[in-house]
Amino acid sequence: MNSEPSIESQLQERELGKLILKSSGFFERFGLTLVAVLVAIVIGSIGYIVYSTNQTARLAAAWSDVEGTTLPADMEALAERYAGTSPGEWARLRAAELRFDEGMLQVNRNRAAANSEFKESQVGFEKVLAENKSANILRERALFGLARVLEATSNADTKPAISKYEELVSEFPQSIFKPIADERIKALASPETKSFYEWYSQQNPKPESPARPRDGLGGALGLPGLDLPGMTPPASPSGSNSSPVKSTDSPVKSSEGEIPPAAAPATTDTPKESATPKDAGTPDPALPPAPAKPEAAPAKPETPAAEKPATPEASTKPADSPAIPPQP
Numbered sequence: 001m002n003s004e005p006s007i008e009s010q011l012q013e014r015e016l017g018k019l020i021l022k023s024s025g026f027f028e029r030f031g032l033t034l035v036a037v038l039v040a041i042v043i044g045s046i047g048y049i050v051y052s053t054n055q056t057a058r059l060a061a062a063w064s065d066v067e068g069t070t071l072p073a074d075m076e077a078l079a080e081r082y083a084g085t086s087p088g089e090w091a092r093l094r095a096a097e098l099r100f101d102e103g104m105l106q107v108n109r110n111r112a113a114a115n116s117e118f119k120e121s122q123v124g125f126e127k128v129l130a131e132n133k134s135a136n137i138l139r140e141r142a143l144f145g146l147a148r149v150l151e152a153t154s155n156a157d158t159k160p161a162i163s164k165y166e167e168l169v170s171e172f173p174q175s176i177f178k179p180i181a182d183e184r185i186k187a188l189a190s191p192e193t194k195s196f197y198e199w200y201s202q203q204n205p206k207p208e209s210p211a212r213p214r215d216g217l218g219g220a221l222g223l224p225g226l227d228l229p230g231m232t233p234p235a236s237p238s239g240s241n242s243s244p245v246k247s248t249d250s251p252v253k254s255s256e257g258e259i260p261p262a263a264a265p266a267t268t269d270t271p272k273e274s275a276t277p278k279d280a281g282t283p284d285p286a287l288p289p290a291p292a293k294p295e296a297a298p299a300k301p302e303t304p305a306a307e308k309p310a311t312p313e314a315s316t317k318p319a320d321s322p323a324i325p326p327q328p
Contacts, residue, residue: 059085059086059087062078062081062082062085062087062088063087065078065082065087066078066087066090066091066094069091070098071098072095072098072099072102072120073095075091075092075094075095075098076091076092076095076124078091079091079092079095089128089131089132089138090138092124092127092128092131093124093125093128093138093141093142093145095124096120096121096122096123096124096125096127096128096142096145097121097141097145099117099118099120099121099124100117100118100121100145100148100149100152102117103115103116103117103118103121103152104152107152108205109205109207110205110206110207111203111204111205111206112204112206115153118149118152118153121145121149122146122149122150122153125142125145125146125149126146128142129142129143129146135171135172139171140168140171140172140175140177143164143167143168143171143172144168144175144177144180144181146164147161147164147165147168147181147184148161150164151184151188154188154197154201155197155198155201156194156195156197156198158188158189158193158194158197161184161188162184162185162188162189165181165182165184165185165188166181166185168181169181169182169185
């Protein structure tokens with residue numbers, strides 16, 4: 001048998017029906033707007049996720065670039081490239097610190113180069129301080145670096161350096177640089193330190209001129225400082241060494257088993273002329289024609305005084321040719 005619905009269920013159905021009727025009119029009027037808002041929220045969430053991912057990758061690449069760079073100029077380029085980011089700020093600070101270190105290396109070698117590095121370093125530290133107004137480690141290190149630059153470039157006026165050291169101690173009382181800052185404040189206030197910096201600022205060391213190269217061919221080409229070892233030009237008649245290069249090495253000695261220089265060839269005996277001269281136009285049939293007289297023997301080559309070469313055996317004289325009667 002069917003039971004009738006209770007009063008409570010009837011009231012709930014009525015209230016629910018009223019709510020549905022009310023909401024149906026609302027959705028009819030603002031349904032499209034709600035859908036558009038929901039779509040915008042979804043798209044915005046996706047865009048934020050993509051941006052965060054790209055930003056994280058960009059920062060990771062920036063940190064990698066900063067860690068792999070050691071030159072001040074490259075650090076300054078990274079600071080401009082990643083301006084407004086934490087890697088960019090650290091790159092600017094490191095560039096200023098590297099400039100200061102390079103200036104300290106050059107201060108006793110090349111004062112002009114050192115002052116140039118100090119100037120660039122000061123500009124870098126001041127930019128870091130301008131970008132970091134609140135107390136953080138970047139500002140702490142920038143204050144300490146700027147104070148050191150002002151001390152290195154001070155004359156007798158050490159007040160700017162003292163002021164920066166005092167600012168560092170005031171803003172960062174627990175700083176690791178505080179003991180050094182306190183010691184420098186006390187030292188810079190003394191007359192001896194002022195006198196030293198006044199004298200030191202007047203010094204102007206310069207780099208030495210590079211030495212002339214000595215890698216050969218100087219004497220041969222007439223260039224100074226380029227002499228080959230073991231080779232010197234012979235003296236000219238005027239006493240100057242302007243003639244071509246001539247070796248001064250001692251002549252090579254002939255070792256055992258080597259062939260000594262050839263001696264002068266022996267001259268051949270010429271046939272004796274008959275006592276009674278005959279007519280030059282009539283040959284003697286009993287004698288062969290006289291051989292031509294050999295040319296003068298070439299001069300013997302000079303041999304080293306230290307060791308004389310062995311003299312070859314004397315060549316035997318050629319036997320007299322037999323008399324051959326002329327053919328008819």
